[in-house]
Amino acid sequence: MSQHQEKARIIRFEQLSEFNIRITLEAPLIAGSAEAGQFVMIRTGPGQDPLLRRPFSLHQTSSSGHIQIFFKNVGRGTNILAHAKVGEILDVFGPLGRGFSVADDRPACLIGGGLGIAPMLFLAKIVSSLSREHGQDLIILGGRTREDVEPLVEDFRQFGLALHCATDDGSYGLKGFVTDILRSEQLAANTRIYGCGPDNMLEVLHRFSTERKLDCQVSVESVMACGMGACLGCNLDASDGSYVHVCIDGPVFDTRELSWNS
Numbered sequence: 001m002s003q004h005q006e007k008a009r010i011i012r013f014e015q016l017s018e019f020n021i022r023i024t025l026e027a028p029l030i031a032g033s034a035e036a037g038q039f040v041m042i043r044t045g046p047g048q049d050p051l052l053r054r055p056f057s058l059h060q061t062s063s064s065g066h067i068q069i070f071f072k073n074v075g076r077g078t079n080i081l082a083h084a085k086v087g088e089i090l091d092v093f094g095p096l097g098r099g100f101s102v103a104d105d106r107p108a109c110l111i112g113g114g115l116g117i118a119p120m121l122f123l124a125k126i127v128s129s130l131s132r133e134h135g136q137d138l139i140i141l142g143g144r145t146r147e148d149v150e151p152l153v154e155d156f157r158q159f160g161l162a163l164h165c166a167t168d169d170g171s172y173g174l175k176g177f178v179t180d181i182l183r184s185e186q187l188a189a190n191t192r193i194y195g196c197g198p199d200n201m202l203e204v205l206h207r208f209s210t211e212r213k214l215d216c217q218v219s220v221e222s223v224m225a226c227g228m229g230a231c232l233g234c235n236l237d238a239s240d241g242s243y244v245h246v247c248i249d250g251p252v253f254d255t256r257e258l259s260w261n262s
Helices: 028-033 076-082 114-129 150-157 178-184 199-212
Strands: 004-015 020-026 039-043 054-057 066-072 089-096 108-113 138-143 162-167 192-196 215-219 235-237 243-245 252-254
Touching: 004 028, 020 076, 028 066, 028 089, 039 066, 054 066, 054 076, 054 114, 066 076, 066 114, 108 114, 108 178, 108 199, 114 138, 114 150, 114 192, 138 150, 138 178, 150 162, 162 178, 178 199, 192 199, 199 215
Parallel strands: 108 138, 108 192, 138 162, 192 215
Antiparallel strands: 004 020, 004 089, 020 066, 039 054, 039 089, 215 252, 235 243
């Protein structure tokens, strides 16, 4: 798998809501080898503060050599990025990790919760590009409030797949959770579920897919220090009693590979 360190220039900065931001970067080597579900490690500051890179899901790539990241301003590293300007150069390393394995002969159900929406846009593009009927494909997006979901809806609608939304407070779409919508849908028997979001959401997807005997892949969110398996800081319990590392064994896993609380 090709990995590259690039000095990537910011070519677009979008303040999508008060705390949610999307940045487009020129990174042709990364864009040319990336898969949906993979991530990049970005040095957010110009020097050694913060010392460690930050992981960001690949939100989208383009044939013109651009990559996008979508993030929430919640800490020191993301706050620095939130004040970046068009033309600035960021040190970006990637693509890293294992992405989604897309079945071209099965309906797809894409589920993104909160910042877990980020990699779903890249995946939606891949699913929509497959040469098959898309009548049974489905996208479900959710967040706490309208501002977590609505700014990205048109980007997903461009792919022509059925789209449903939910918010915790009911300010956009269904009042409730993405998993509430999932339970109400009549999925085809061979549907493959793809998800990314909070751990409790992923566990519900695991239980749901197990009950329905459906394949389910999830992208696990984790704090990472290196992104390459050296620091051993992103361990997860595996279903066979061993451990896996989110950065190199994931971030995408078949839910049957992981040990869940239930």
